[in-house]
Amino acid sequence: MDSSLFRTIFVTGIGFLALYISNQENREHDSFSSSSSLRLSSPSLCLSNNWTHDVFPSFHGEDVRKDFLSHIQKGFERKGIRQFNDNEMERGESISFQLVRAIRGSKIAVVLFSKNYASSKWCLDELVEIMKCRREFGQIVIAVFYKVDPSDIRKQTGDFGKVFRKTCAGKTNEEIRRWRVALAEVAAIAGYHSSNWDNEADMVENIATDVSKKLTQFRRSIDFNYDLVGMGSHLEEMRRLLYLDSDEVRMIGIWGLPGVGKSTITRFLFKQLSQRFNGNVQAGVD
Numbered sequence: 001m002d003s004s005l006f007r008t009i010f011v012t013g014i015g016f017l018a019l020y021i022s023n024q025e026n027r028e029h030d031s032f033s034s035s036s037s038l039r040l041s042s043p044s045l046c047l048s049n050n051w052t053h054d055v056f057p058s059f060h061g062e063d064v065r066k067d068f069l070s071h072i073q074k075g076f077e078r079k080g081i082r083q084f085n086d087n088e089m090e091r092g093e094s095i096s097f098q099l100v101r102a103i104r105g106s107k108i109a110v111v112l113f114s115k116n117y118a119s120s121k122w123c124l125d126e127l128v129e130i131m132k133c134r135r136e137f138g139q140i141v142i143a144v145f146y147k148v149d150p151s152d153i154r155k156q157t158g159d160f161g162k163v164f165r166k167t168c169a170g171k172t173n174e175e176i177r178r179w180r181v182a183l184a185e186v187a188a189i190a191g192y193h194s195s196n197w198d199n200e201a202d203m204v205e206n207i208a209t210d211v212s213k214k215l216t217q218f219r220r221s222i223d224f225n226y227d228l229v230g231m232g233s234h235l236e237e238m239r240r241l242l243y244l245d246s247d248e249v250r251m252i253g254i255w256g257l258p259g260v261g262k263s264t265i266t267r268f269l270f271k272q273l274s275q276r277f278n279g280n281v282q283a284g285v286d
Helices: 003-033 068-078 097-104 121-137 150-155 158-168 173-187 200-220 231-242 262-276
Strands: 053-058 106-113 140-145
Touching: 053 068, 053 097, 053 121, 053 200, 068 106, 068 200, 097 106, 097 121, 106 121, 106 200, 121 140, 121 173, 140 150, 140 173, 140 200, 150 158, 150 173, 158 173, 231 262
Parallel strands: 053 106, 106 140
Antiparallel strands: none
């Protein structure tokens, strides 16, 4: 290589490195300044190694607790899956910080829809928090439609819609908007429909097996973590560039000298964000 060209590339690389370090310092300062906020501004809140549960189940107790849910819980127990249990929690008008922390500390959220799920403001607020974790941090969400039609969930129609409208009475427009957005979003996830299964036991076993496989995949991705390679800041920057809430198709190029971690960033980004899409392919790295 021509020596002048090499010097030009080297100096340019040093310039980019200095700019990157400066940006990192500013971001760390901003993060520290807003650390007291309850908003999920820190990756460690949802994607850390300090997990409290494998699964967080969201459900309406009167509909499913004594039968369908209990069967799913037994299936999880047989496979050694740690699940959050809210039996000892006192339910109020709003979900508690303890419950929010349990959602954020769970690797997978299983949302079990039933006819009266939307009769509970508590359940709807849980769902909003779950979908927030999915959008912002790639939390895995599995939807189970038990004796309800996913289209009724998405559009708030049928018997489900009647129950939902009763819950909306007297609530603010912003609360209702958040619930509608979360319901439409979760109903679009390819999930489990009880109407597609002749044998409920087979459905339960399939759900437990699916969760177990997803947890195995999750554990294999732990080597790509924030503390080891500083991936948190990279993920936030890439998320900003990708503009994930837009319907636009975007292509992002990652440029740098050999060995600086381009492939690692790409694989990490794929592992953390691919779960939010119904179909995906392995990230390509040149």
